[in-house]
Each structure stands twice: as C-alpha cells, then as structure tokens.
Amino acid sequence: MTSFTGSIRRALGLTAAQRGRESFDMSAQHDGERFRNVKPRPVEGLGKTLSIVWNILLNKPAGTTPAGALPVDALTREQLQAAPDRSLYRLGHSTMLIKLRGQFWLTDPVFAERASPFRRFGPKRFHAPPIALEDLPPLRGVILSHDHYDHLDRETVLALAAKTGVFLTPLGVGDRLIEWGIEASKVRQFDWWQGAEIDGLAFTATPAQHFSGRSLFDGNSTLWASWVIVDDALRVFFSGDTGYFDGFKAIGERLGPFDVTLLETGAYDAQWPYVHMQPDETVQAHVDLRGRWLVPVHNGTFDLAMHRWQEPYERVIGLTAARGIPLSTPRMGERLDLASPHRGEKWWREVAETESARESRTPLRRFFCRQTRQANS
Numbered sequence: 001m002t003s004f005t006g007s008i009r010r011a012l013g014l015t016a017a018q019r020g021r022e023s024f025d026m027s028a029q030h031d032g033e034r035f036r037n038v039k040p041r042p043v044e045g046l047g048k049t050l051s052i053v054w055n056i057l058l059n060k061p062a063g064t065t066p067a068g069a070l071p072v073d074a075l076t077r078e079q080l081q082a083a084p085d086r087s088l089y090r091l092g093h094s095t096m097l098i099k100l101r102g103q104f105w106l107t108d109p110v111f112a113e114r115a116s117p118f119r120r121f122g123p124k125r126f127h128a129p130p131i132a133l134e135d136l137p138p139l140r141g142v143i144l145s146h147d148h149y150d151h152l153d154r155e156t157v158l159a160l161a162a163k164t165g166v167f168l169t170p171l172g173v174g175d176r177l178i179e180w181g182i183e184a185s186k187v188r189q190f191d192w193w194q195g196a197e198i199d200g201l202a203f204t205a206t207p208a209q210h211f212s213g214r215s216l217f218d219g220n221s222t223l224w225a226s227w228v229i230v231d232d233a234l235r236v237f238f239s240g241d242t243g244y245f246d247g248f249k250a251i252g253e254r255l256g257p258f259d260v261t262l263l264e265t266g267a268y269d270a271q272w273p274y275v276h277m278q279p280d281e282t283v284q285a286h287v288d289l290r291g292r293w294l295v296p297v298h299n300g301t302f303d304l305a306m307h308r309w310q311e312p313y314e315r316v317i318g319l320t321a322a323r324g325i326p327l328s329t330p331r332m333g334e335r336l337d338l339a340s341p342h343r344g345e346k347w348w349r350e351v352a353e354t355e356s357a358r359e360s361r362t363p364l365r366r367f368f369c370r371q372t373r374q375a376n377s
C-alpha cells in the first residue's frame with residue numbers, strides 16, 4: 001500500500017475496520033465483520049436518522065449550554081502529587097484523574113476545545129480543564145472506553161503518550177492509537193471480561209451497550225466497554241457510554257459490589273434510548289451493579305443532546321433521594337475521596353442564567369432564523 005493510499009485509508013478510518021476483519025474472530029462480540037452488542041440495536045430507517053439530525057441542527061431548545069462560567073477548581077501538579085491515594089478529580093465529561101497507590105490513572109482523556117473531528121465545528125466545551133495537559137503529572141495509565149470523539153481525542157492521547165506508561169483499551173481502539181504513532185508496547189487491548197493486574201491494581205474491561213466509530217465508514221470496527229478498577233477492598237465502576245441493559249446485573253454479580261460507580265448521566269434522549277441512559281436508568285444501573293455512591297458523569301462539559309445542560313443533575317438528585325442512594329456531585333477539579341466520598345454542592349445552580357443562554361441556538365439555526373426574519377421584514 002502506498003503511503004498516500006495509506007493516509008487516505010487512515011483518514012477514512014478504514015484501517016482499524018480492516019484489521020477488525022482479520023484478527024477479532026476470537027471475540028464473541030465480533031461477527032466476523034463488526035463488533036456488536038448482546039442485544040441487537042433496533043434498525044433505524046433513514047427517516048429517523050434524518051429527523052434526529054434535523055432536530056439537533058434546527059430544533060435545539062434553549063439552555064443546552066450554560067450562560068455563565070462554570071465553577072472549576074484549578075489544579076496544580078504539586079497539589080496532585082501531594083494528594084492522598086484514592087483521590088478522584090473530574091476534569092470534564094468522562095475524563096477522570098484517579099490516584100491509586102501513589103500513581104495516576106486517567107479515563108477517556110479529552111482536553112480538546114471541541115468533541116469533534118473538526119477544529120471549527122462541533123460541540124464546544126463549557127469550561128477549560130482544571131489543569132492544562134502539559135501540567136498533568138506522569139500517568140501510570142490511560143483507560144479508554146471507546147473511540148467516540150468525546151471520549152478519545154487524538155491530540156490529547158498523542159500529547160500524553162510520552163508521560164503515560166500504558167493505554168488500556170477495548171479491542172481495536174488500541175490499533176487506532178498505534179496507527180496514530182503510540183508505541184505498540186504501551187498499548188494493551190481487551191475483550192469484555194478480560195483485564196490485567198498492574199502494580200497491585202486489577203482492571204477489567206466489562207460489557208456496555210453502545211457503538212463506535214470516528215467516520216461514516218468505520219462504524220463498530222472497534223469494541224466499546226465499561227471498566228472495573230479494584231484496589232484491594234476498593235471497587236470502582238466506570239460506565240463509559242452505554243444504554244441500560246442486562247449487563248449491569250451480570251457485572252454487579254461477578255465483580256461488585258462497588259464503593260463508587262461513575263455512571264453516564266447525560267446526552268440521553270428519547271430518540272436514542274438504546275445507546276445512552278435516561279437518569280432513571282442510570283439509577284437502576286447503579287442498583288443492578290450493587291453500587292454504594294453514585295457519581296454522575298458524561299455531563300457538564302459538552303452539549304450533545306436536546307436536554308438543558310443542568311437537567312441530568314436535577315433529575316438524578318430527585319431519583320437518588322427517592323431511593324435513598326448516596327449521590328456525589330463534585331465540581332470539575334474538586335477532590336473526591338473514593339474511600340469516603342462526600343455529597344458535593346449543587347454547583348450548577350450557581351451558574352448565571354443570562355438572556356444569551358435562553359436564546360442559545362446552533363449556528364445553523366441562527367442562520368435560518370436570520371434568513372426568516374429578513375424574508376419577513
């Protein structure tokens with residue numbers, strides 16, 4: 001293959017898809033062509049897909065992005081190095097920095113301005129990360145759940161490569177990293193229920209109900225997963241992205257109970273129930289997993305759905321209170337002690353609502369509104 005066609009194939013995301021056909025036959029999650037969920041995803045017609053795109057571009061309600069600045073606790077490397085073991089810091093969306101046995105682990109690192117293949121288009125972050133990428137301390141490892149842009153940012157992982165010991169990924173995601181130039185010796189890829197013990201910690205890739213892909217041509221060519229992290233008696237579950245499914249019960253039975261579950265609570269919508277959870281499903285998943293403290297993640301950083309940006313927090317608060325489940329909502333950058341979590345403040349209520357937010361609209365919608373006003377005047 002010439003390097004030119006190689007670059008085209010890489011740009012289209014075809015290489016990982018191709019490799020998938022050759023080397024994932026052993027995986028029960030792979031059908032010989034693509035990865036798949038346990039329960040097949042309902043087939044959606046072109047009409048439904050077009051209506052989702054139409055709604056996202058033109059029917060976004062007000063308030064899906066915050067008006068004012070979010071409170072973010074800035075972090076320094078010194079502060080992190082001095083922090084006790086079992087500290088967790090949410091750096092945004094599904095990016096969490098966890099200190100265990102004196103070393104740092106980072107989930108789904110995204111420091112990019114946008115969760116998008118494009119620099120100037122796509123969901124823009126609500127807040128700066130609490131610490132700059134270059135200020136992060138050396139990482140023992142990066143844990144990836146899947147290859148979507150809001151979980152895997154190419155520039156971020158390339159910037160982290162030199163200071164990272166190991167990248168733990170679901171099958172196929174590691175191939176992408178290697179194609180991007182990360183040393184193959186640093187990449188470890190796992191099927192569901194597989195894992196590794198590293199420096200006394202146990203990591204297991206566990207099932208999720210989702211999908212993958214970074215272009216129009218590479219859908220489901222890499223696997224998606226949730227993760228279980230065990231440090232002696234401390235057990236933590238990280239959902240990655242997932243719809244509600246039977247798998248939570250199985251994970252809870254085999255690897256639970258969990259002291260803390262980091263569960264996706266955001267970017268849900270009745271139009272795509274299969275791939276993300278409504279808050280009531282998040283809470284049920286926490287119960288199925290046999291979780292104690294619930295930390296809602298996958299919210300507060302990117303506008304990826306049709307709900308108000310604070311809605312995931314408000315809904316999950318009501319639901320957990322009704323079921324007597326301890327909920328923790330740390331600010332971005334605020335330390336959470338995994339061994340003894342605190343509830344956190346309702347920090348999202350402090351973010352000022354301004355006129356501009358109530359009018360918040362996508363660029364395309366603003367364009368159409370302007371055209372309509374001009375046509376009517």
Ligand SMILES: [Zn+2]
Nearest residue numbers: 146148210241
């Ligand atoms: Zn995703």
